[in-house]
Amino acid sequence: MTSVRPTTNIAVINYGPRLDYPAMLPELVDKLHVFSHNELQNTEGLAHYEHIEDCESVPYPELMIRRLAGEKPFSHVVTDNEYDLERAARIRADFGISGQSPASALSFRDKLVMKEVAGHTVATARFARLETIVDLTRFIERCAYPVVVKPVKQGGSRDIAVLRGDDDLVAFSRRPWRDDLMAEEFIEGPMYHVDAVLGEGYRFVASSRYLRSCLGVFSGQNNGSVQLHPQDPFAKRLAEFLDRTLEAFDTPEVSAYHLEVFHTPEDGLVLCEIASRIGGDRIPLLTRATYGVDLHTTLLRQLCGLPVGPPPTAPPAAVHGSVSILPQGRPVRAPGRPPFEWVRHYEVNEQLAPGAVTVHSASHLCFVIVCGADTAEVERRLLQAEAWLLANLEEAPYQGS
Known part of the structure; x- marks a missing residue:
């Protein structure tokens, strides 16, 4: 890795509420200019x-970074937030700073552009941009129900609609129309995710399966993830799919990737989405528990030209999984830690308002992380922990006005 130059000056647009930049970058603490969505x-x-x-949505951070750059040029502009990838790339391009380009950032952010690019090397669902309701009805005529309608730059399964028949289409037509929509073919089969940090001389790739569909949270299904053992042949197949996908993209020298892929009943792999960022929800916690790799630290240090330890090569002693209990839409208290020796972490969302409802795929009242020898054992334990948590929820006094 390159050494830190005396002129190093770094702009950071932060999202993660728990990221500790002085701990991750102790060599550069006094060079970091941090603008944060959450209080650190x-x-x-x-x-x-x-x-x-x-x-992430107001232009102030970009305005201030550009003004600060006039006083002392920045050597790096970095972000941990998908919604900030494009403006970070725009700043780099304007000031001649190395890193992901605006075109590259767009190809990973705009889901329609993403599928157009990825379709050169891997299978994707059929898709179309929607200008009017007529585009949607024509797409349904061509592909048949069910179809998925979603904004091209949204995340966390927000604002996604699955239309399974004409009643759903009519109900969807009563919503305010948006000018950022696309439709895509509904793909049957479980969804897997591949999480990677790739850099010059560095490669870390881990594969997992979602416990249930991410869209299931909007119908009351708790969300979760189960890791695959890295020696599982299917994990290797998923890693190869990641490589083939990235062949189609303009990729920066250092980046993280979060790939979601369907495994069809015909044993095919079909791209859902790929993002040039670290996976959200519990993915960093699970990765650290199994591999000892802190994804954020590993990525950020390489982006800033700092050394990192080599990726793990020995098989892990155990794999992990998580399940999140959804907000219940009524005032409830989460129970204490589940009484199982294989529970490795349990956390209650203390910031959740009483009676809150699910708004995105990472919404949670509480979550648990468990370990096991393999994917099957982890899944059994997750379902056992989930059943215990649901059985021990307590009604809380309503505190409305």
């Missing part, structure tokens, strides 16, 4: 720090 705890010694409400 350890900010002493940073060159600049601001907590900005709605940081």
Whole structure:
């Protein structure tokens, strides 16, 4: 890895509420200018720090970074947030800073562009951009129900609709129309995700299966993820699919990737989406538990030209999985830690408002992480822990006005 130059000056647009930049980048603490969506705890010694409400959607961080660059040029502009990839790339391009280009960022952010690019090397669902309701009805005529309608740059399964018949289409037509929609063919089969950090001389790839469909949270199904053992032949097949997918893209020298792929009943692999970022939800916790790899630290240090340890090569002693209990739409208390020796982590969402409802795929009242010798054992234990948690939820007094 390259050494840190005296002129190093780094702009950070942060989303993660628990990221500790001084701990991750101790060599560069006084060179970090951090603009954060969530309030951070350890900010002493940073060159600049601001907590900005709605940081990912207001233009203030970009304005300030550009002004600061006029005083002292930035050597790096980095972000951990998918919604900030394009503006970080735009700033780099304008100031001649190396890293992901605007075209590359767009290809990983706009789901329609993403599928157009990826379709050169891997299978994707049929898709179409929607300008009017007529585009949608024509797509349904061509592909038949069910179809998926979603915004091209949204995340966390937000604002997605699955139309399974004409009643769903009529109900969808009563919603306000958006100018950022696409339709795609519904693909049957379980969904897997592949999470990777790739850099010069560095390769870490891990594969997992979602416990249930990410869209299931909107019909009351708890969400979760089960890791595959890295020596599982299907894990190797998924890693190869990631490589084939990335062959179609303009990729930066260092990046993280979160790939979602369907495994069809015919044993095919079909791309759902790929993002040039670290996976959300519990993925970083699961990765650290199994492999000892902190995805955020590993990525950020390489992006800033700092050394990292080699990726693990020995098979892990165990694999892990997580399941999140959804907000219940009524005031409830999460129970204490499930009484099983194989529970490795349990956490209650203390920020959740009483009576909150599910708004995205990572919404949760609480979540549990369990370990096991293989995917099958982890899944059995997750279902056991989930049943225990649901059976021990307690009704809480309503505190409305």
